[in-house]
Amino acid sequence: MSQIDSAITTANPIYKPPPAWRTTLGMLWRDKFAFAAACILLVVIFCAIFGPMLFEDVATRQNLRGRNAPPFDLSRGWLFILGGDQLGRPLLARIIVASQNTMAVAAGAVACSLLIGTGLGLIAGYTTKTASQVIMRLADVIMSFPSLLLAVIVLYVLEPSVGNLVIVxxxxxxxxxxxxxxxxxxxxxxxxxxxxxxxxxASTKRIVARHILPVVAPTLITIATLDFAFVMLAESSLSFLGIGIQPPEITWGLMVSQGRPYLTSAWWLSFWPGLAIILTTLSLNLLSGWMRTALDPSQRWRLEVNKEKAKND
Amino acid sequence: MTDHLLEVRNLSVDFDTVRGPVHAVRDVSWHLDRGECLAILGESGSGKSVSASAIMNLIDCPPGRIVSGEILFEGRDLLRASNEERRRLNGKRIAMIFQDPLSHLNPVYTVGAQIAEIMTAHGTAKAQARARTLELMNRVGIPEADDKIDAYPHQFSGGQRQRLMIAMALAMKPDILIADEPTTALDVTVQAQILALLEELQAETGMGLLLITHDLGVVAEIADRVVVMNGGRIVETGDAEQVYHNPTHPYTQKLIGAVPGTGEMATPLTATKPLLEVRNFGKDFGGFAALDQASFELFAGETVAIVGESGSGKSTLAKCLLRLIEPTTGEALYDGRDLVTMGDRDLYRMRRDIQMVFQDPTQSLNPRMTVGQIIGEAFAIHPDILAKDKRPARIRELLERVGLEADHIHRHPHQFSGGQRQRIAIARALALEPKILVCDEAVSALDVSIQAQVIALLEEIQNDLGLSYLFIAHDLPLVRDFAHRVIVMKDGRIVEQGPVRQIFDAPHEEYTRNLLASSLHPDPKVQAERRAARQEVTA
Structure with missing residues (x-):
């Protein structure tokens, strides 16, 4: 280790670039939208990890007198700031608790499909024609089969659980x-x-990893963030059909569909979880847009020029 | 003052960027008369196209901004005219043709419809427009125009597409034709034909021709007067012949000095044992022979130039040699072993000895890697060249060797100019310490003065390290000063090969003679003689 260190220091006697994390953070701060998005995502991740631990009890306690309690009414305590649901449970607590299942399903499904899809795509694109044909025809089979029907069949056979939902x-x-x-x-x-x-x-492995993947990755990551919202909603429609996440387990999508009968009388039942979905996807989208710029050396100056402007102001 | 057909007075154009305004042209004045050909000569970034864009109202505002000046067309200031008024002039009185005819022809319409559209847009009846289209297509030399009028752009060759663009520009019998690098994308023989056509048409119609070019040869061939631009300013203007023979501005002198094809020719080396021996190379693409029976030798420390027009198979030959594609027939003996049948392990070792520099350095350097990573990749792939701790120092040394600074190691390719990028590509190739360097059109994408610098660098490296070059080019004058031997290719076959003196002074083959006659000399006097000679050849 010390040998490598000394090699680096002797090699760069004149100019040393600042540490990577600081430049990254600096670039994030310069794009205010991306910075806000990163903050929101941090909150969501925090809720997903610690939410159920903190609010599990409150979120499942029924209170029939607080049925469909309107939002912005502090008389029932701050947990009811977003209102109560059809069984009088505080919406805020439920959204926080639901974030764990929602994130587990959405992030899990998107990450799995991104990794497997990209891997197979690289193989199909860079190796033999036969491999490409086999992989592409398999993809055609999946595409031509209605995805909801596939999910219904699989989940009918398997137990509906977070893991199985992710797989499907x-x-x-x-x-x-x-x-x-x-x-x-x-x-x-x-x-x-x-x-x-x-x-x-260069070996095939090297060409794919060093030269092809870095060019392809930004596009795929952008698609993945857009897909995040789709997966959340798909999960909710499966839950609605009774084969996804089942009550008392909750997800944002499930909350949206549960609130649907009350849309005319109590809009907040669907609105708040819907807003959570929108905010999360929007944040992911903004962040991926920022990342696209930050990762591209020829575009990066856009995030660095602002720095000088900000200094002048 | 107002008797000029077109006059640009004190034009200054700025482009606003995030890093402050860029002065694209500053205080530029020139004029164009009827029946005259004015050439604006300059390298990339000199602002030579900006004034033409201003005339055609093609500058995007913002970010562009016309700071001052006027453009007088028949005494009227175009910059003060309304957009509607200028639209009526564009195409009708002032027409323009571009460098790349393919991207300026719409692929989903027939060429006949596109030429006729110019006329119908300016109020000509449909039937009449079609008749005139046919006439124009015949005039610009499209064979069987009756059939081709309903063909689509992709069915024409590059030269024919440029002819179609000219037909389109001439549709309304304009007073001024602006040609922006009209022949840069074309082969030399086609270039000569297009320039001849432009000259004929100008004599016929008496229009003013404004030619924007980077090529002194084009100026010598066709221009009456020339305006030399550098860094957004006019540095010199005058009669084409006088500017060539008595350039007053240092920049013009430098530009003329950098033009290849005027120096001493090299004498071939007297080596006996070839380093590389190619025998009967052939490559079929589904029955089409892209390369056919190519045989040649390369000696140590020698430069062999392969010259040919597009589609002659010269790049296919290079790719076959480097096993980027597999040749169908033939063998290539390097060090007594056949490159073609070599297994993967041997091939990997052979890669160190035979390296390549590509045409476009913008594309051959990974934009996401730093210069250090790009050059360092050579060591990462072949770790036995150098111990890990010595690599950064070696990369710095290589950067300095090719005329860059050692501190450029942390930069990315987009922060360099085209010539500097090609130097990085050369440094990368040198990192492997090769014996043979294949240069596939390695300097074609560069400006003339940069071209000369890169060639000088290659010569220097050859003298120091004894490298052999296989230098692929389409430009004959470039090869003349640099190569020891020349191979001329056409339609996948080697037409002629021999020492550089023999090829240039006493070519045996008709095709070589034609190629030599078509290439343009920067001296207007020499060029006039050549033109006469060419007319004899073609007559």
Whole structure:
């Protein structure tokens, strides 16, 4: 370790770039929207991890006198600031508790489909024609089969649980990443820097990991953040059909669909969990947009120029 | 003063960017008369296209901003005219053709419809417009125009597309034709034809021709007067011949000095044992022979140039040699072993000895890696070259070797100019300490003066390290000063090969003679003689 350190210091006697985390944080601070988005996501992650521990009891305690209690009324305590649901449980606490299941399903499904889809897409795009054909036809099969029907069949056979829900949703979303990454790979592999690496004798593994994946990744990450909202809503429709998450377990999507009969009389039942879904996806989207710029060396100056402007102000 | 057809007076244009305004052109004045050809000569970033864009109302405002000046067309100031008024002039009185005819023709309409559209847009009846389209297509030399009028742009060759663009520009018999790098994307023989056509049409119609170019040869061929631009300013203006022979401004002198094709030719080396021996190379793409029976030798420390027009198979040859594509037939003996049948392990070792520099450095360097990572990748792939702790120092040394600064190691490729990027690509190739460097159009994308610098660097490296170059180019004058031997290719076959003197002074083949006659010399006098010679060849 010390040997490497000394090599680096002797190599950079004149100019040393500042540590990576500081430049990253600086760039995040310069894009105020992305910074706000990052804060919201931190809150959501905090709720998802610690929420059930703190509010489990409050969120499940029924109070029939507080049925459909209107929001912004502090007479029942601060937990009722967002109102109460059809069984008089405080909405705020329920949203916080529900964030764990929601995030587990959405993040799990998106991450699984992103990883598997990208991996298969890279294989389909960069290896033999046969492999590509097999993978693409499999993707076609999944695409042509109605995803909700697939989910119904699978969850009818298997026990409805968070894990199984993740598997089902991940499978139905794989083709999106697969097709996108394959299409991008087919384009990027013809670029000259890939050929230059080939001429130097780089292995396939190296070319894919160093030259193709970094170019393809931003597009896929953007799709993944958009897909986050879709997965949350798909999960809620499965829950609505009775094969997803079952009460007393809760998710944001389930809360939205449970509030639907009361839309005309108590809008807040669906509105607040809906807002939570929107805020989370929007934040992810803003953050992925920022990341796209920050990761691209030729675009990064946009986040660095503001720094000088801010200094001048 | 107002008797000029078009006059630009004290034009200044700024572009607002996040990093403050960029002065694209400053205080530029020139004029164009009827029946005259004025060339605006400059390298990339010199602002040569900006004044033409201002005439055509093509500057996007914002970010563009016309700070001062006037553009007088028949005494009227275009900059003060309404958009509607200018739209009526554009296409009708002032027409423009562009560098890349493919991107300026709409792929989903037939060419006939696109040419006729110019006329119907200015109020000509449909049937009449079609008749005139046919006439124009015949005039610009499209064979079988009757059939081709309903064909789509992709069915034409690059030269024919440029002819169609010219037909489109001439549809309304304009008084001024602006040609922005009209032949840059074309082969030399096609370039000569297009320039001849432009000249003929100008003589016929008496229009003023404004030619924007970076190529002194084009100026020598066609221009009466020339305006030389550098850094947004006019540095010199005058009669084309006089500017070439008596340049007063240092920049013009430098530009003329950098033009290849005027120096001493090299004598071939007297080595006996070839380093690389290619025999009967061939490559079929589904029955189409892109490369056919190519055989040649490369000696140590020698530069062999492969010259040919697009589609001649010169790049296919390079790719086959480096096994980027597999040749269908033939063998390539390097060090007594065949590169073509070599297994993966041997191929990996061979990569160290044969390296490549690509045409476009913007694309051949990974935009997401730093310069240090790009050059360092050579060591990461071949770890046995150098111990890990010595690599950063070696990368710095290589950067300095190719004329960059050692501290550039942390920068990304987009922070460099085209010429500097090509230097990085050369440094990357040198990191592997190769014996042979294949340069595929390595300087074609660069400005003339930068081209000369990169060639000088390559020569220097060759002298120091004894490298052999396989130098692929389409530009004959460039090769003349640099190569020891020249191979001329056409349609996948080697037409002629020999020492550089023989190829240039006493070519055996008709095609080589034609290629030499078509390439443009920067001296207007020499060019006039060449034109006469060419007319004899073609007659």
């Amino acid at each position: 949703l991940a499978i139905t979303r794989i083709p999106i990443y697969l097709r996108t990454s394959r299409a991008e790979v087919l384009e990027v592999r013809e670029r000259m820097f890939v050929q230059a690496a080939q001429v130097m004798g």
